[in-house]
Amino acid sequence: MHGLKTILFDSLSEVGGQPQLLYPFKQITDIPTYDSIKASELINKLKHNLTNETKIITNHKVEQVEKKSDGFIIDNDFFTRSIIIATGAGAFKPKELPLKMDQNISKKVHYFIKNPQDFANQTVGIFGGGDSALDLALELAKVANIKVIHRRDQFRGLESSVNQLKSLKNVELLTPYLPKTIELSDNQLQIGLKQMGTTQMRTEHFDQIIVAYGFRANNRFVKKWGINLKGTNVAVNSTMETNVAGIYAVGDVATYPGRVPLIALGFGEAQIAITTIMRRLFPEKTLTIHSTSI
Numbered sequence: 001m002h003g004l005k006t007i008l009f010d011s012l013s014e015v016g017g018q019p020q021l022l023y024p025f026k027q028i029t030d031i032p033t034y035d036s037i038k039a040s041e042l043i044n045k046l047k048h049n050l051t052n053e054t055k056i057i058t059n060h061k062v063e064q065v066e067k068k069s070d071g072f073i074i075d076n077d078f079f080t081r082s083i084i085i086a087t088g089a090g091a092f093k094p095k096e097l098p099l100k101m102d103q104n105i106s107k108k109v110h111y112f113i114k115n116p117q118d119f120a121n122q123t124v125g126i127f128g129g130g131d132s133a134l135d136l137a138l139e140l141a142k143v144a145n146i147k148v149i150h151r152r153d154q155f156r157g158l159e160s161s162v163n164q165l166k167s168l169k170n171v172e173l174l175t176p177y178l179p180k181t182i183e184l185s186d187n188q189l190q191i192g193l194k195q196m197g198t199t200q201m202r203t204e205h206f207d208q209i210i211v212a213y214g215f216r217a218n219n220r221f222v223k224k225w226g227i228n229l230k231g232t233n234v235a236v237n238s239t240m241e242t243n244v245a246g247i248y249a250v251g252d253v254a255t256y257p258g259r260v261p262l263i264a265l266g267f268g269e270a271q272i273a274i275t276t277i278m279r280r281l282f283p284e285k286t287l288t289i290h291s292t293s294i
């Protein structure tokens with residue numbers, strides 16, 4: 001809108017952050033103007049809004065920021081006048097299934113899913129007991145046979161989701177089991193499950209599995225750039241600027257008194273940061289704040 005050119009880096013293979021990766025099927029009910037919107041659809045709409053002035057670079061974890069007199073050099077390669085940190089809880093890496101596996105097996109083991117149709121009419125194992133595992137199970141149960149494997153009898157996720165899953169004929173909840181072995185047999189995954197607290201093993205076969213054990217993430221890397229952290233977040237002032245002039249933080253990574261980790265706040269904070277950047281870069285310009293001026 002202000003004619004700035006932007007580069008958007010994401011450490012993962014796709015953009016969209018937590019909504020896209022952790023809860024793509026959730027109906028979000030607190031985005032202004034929508035009664036409810038599926039998380040993946042919200043991300044699609046946000047991507048659709050981008051113009052050609054935004055270059056997206058995925059699979060790139062920003063590691064290094066070097067301050068110059070007129071801007072910053074990112075990872076020795078990209079010069080920018082300003083930086084907005086929007087790293088949420090940090091570059092997240094999925095907690096992996098702790099079993100040795102070769103490439104052929106790995107191809108059938110997933111940590112994110114893009115399209116439920118990739119699993120249609122298959123037997124799918126979902127490992128985990130939190131909301132992500134349960135939401136995935138509910139969504140994929142629409143197209144596939146599901147077995148949810150959790151190491152405890154109690155699920156951490158919503159009881160209503162567990163009850164919903166229990167009512168479905170094509171869903172089996174296997175607890176308390178821990179995966180111990182993984183092999184490929186007749187193009188299916190053959191997984192040995194140990195019953196917790198016993199020595200008993202059972203074998204299950206799956207076409208593909210999804211591991212929903214959660215993610216590890218942290219924002220400590222920004223300390224190398226001279227940014228002050230408050231706890232695990234980046235402290236900002238009321239213009240979203242960090243302690244380093246020209247570097248801003250918005251979204252869940254940012255902290256100030258009273259902040260709550262919600263999407264709508266991030267939208268507003270981005271507007272504040274961008275307006276501040278424009279005023280700083282072009283002090284002589286009369287800034288049009290609204291998308292159109294009448």
Ligand SMILES: Cc1cc2nc3c(=O)[nH]c(=O)nc-3n(C[C@H](O)[C@H](O)[C@H](O)COP(=O)(O)OP(=O)(O)OC[C@H]3O[C@@H](n4cnc5c(N)ncnc54)[C@H](O)[C@@H]3O)c2cc1C
Nearest residue numbers: 010011017018061062087088089090091251252261262263
């Ligand atoms: C299960 C669940 C349900 C939720 N439900 C709601 C809800 O209903 N309504 C609501 O408003 N909020 C909800 N939230 C919270 C909401 O998802 C967050 O507030 C929001 O995602 C924060 O957005 P963000 O852009 O700040 O960070 P994130 O969504 O975490 O995105 C950060 C992005 O930065 C990338 N990144 C991190 N470090 C680097 C690096 N060094 N280099 C490059 N890229 C990097 C990450 O890969 C990621 O894509 C929910 C959260 C969870 C976990």
